[in-house]
Amino acid sequence: MLSDETNSLAPLDAFQAGVRNVCGQFLVSPPDGARDMRGLITLKQRQALAVAVVRNSAARINRDWRCIRQDSAEHLFLVLQKSGHSVMRQGDADVRLAPGDFIMIDSAYPSRFLYGDSGSLQYSVHLNRSEFAHRFGTAALGGCPIPGSTEIGMALRATIDRLVNSEDAAAAQQHFIGEAFFNLMGAYLCGLEAGTLASARTSDELLVTKARAYIRQRFRDPACTPASVASAMGVSLRALxxxxxxxxxxxxxxxxxxxxxxxxxRLMAQKSAGTSERISTIAFDAGFNDLSYFNRQFRARFRVPPGEYRLHAATSSAKNPTQ
Known part of the structure; x- marks a missing residue:
């Protein structure tokens, strides 16, 4: 059962401020034709984990590059749809969430949340990027869904429910619930990489999920190409x-x-650490073997060259030292 504090929803300005304080810079938009919406966000701190409880009637919540440059982007968010429906986008696909479904959102990259007319209740588990990387590596997971119908999905949902409602539990109990959550995440990620436990619902979706997991593991190798990915999946390039x-x-x-x-x-990490590294070194380390091609692709994606992007990130950090 939700805390009583989530039952009284606040107006748009207060909800926007709450989202900013708890999750970072996001833009909240009311439904079309409406001047206002209502929502409430509260943070449940549970030892090493924090869970944001988010109830809202918003039509859209966006996080674009301008928002990202205004804060530290230090978290991953595992979002659980508790009630209502939503469509979330990060990366190259929309993910429709029904009650019980999950999606991983990386705060370092743009994301979009669309909600239906009936409102929405979500739990957002805040995962510190450094802690997550220490436990599981640095594979890109933004936009990765976990259907609630899977065994891992059901176990994660039960564990997060327990976390949210463990306010009066002893610190040791909260700690072990948190460790149970991380163990389940580890099991999911290992299964995703092996292709034995995926977010896919059909054999074709499973193949795509396995290919994307393979890319996340091998992309830094310049020899990782569409043809090599297809070969690793055991299908022709055209079929994949x-x-x-x-x-x-x-x-x-x-x-x-x-x-x-x-x-x-890497550029965002330099902003946080106050260090500088040759962009060509980062590009080659990412698997690019042609700097001209890299620069064209970067400009097409972010609308600025990499040097200017890093400069904006550093300037934003200097202007927002407490964020």
């Missing part, structure tokens, strides 16, 4: 391209986007 197209995706664009995400993540 058709599977991606059927899912509304592009195999080549997924590979390029993963490499560009890695570059962006």
């Amino acid at each position: 391209q058709r599977r991606f197209q059927a899912a509304g995706l592009s195999l080549s664009e997924c590979l390029i986007a993963t490499r560009l995400d890695y570059v962006c993540n």
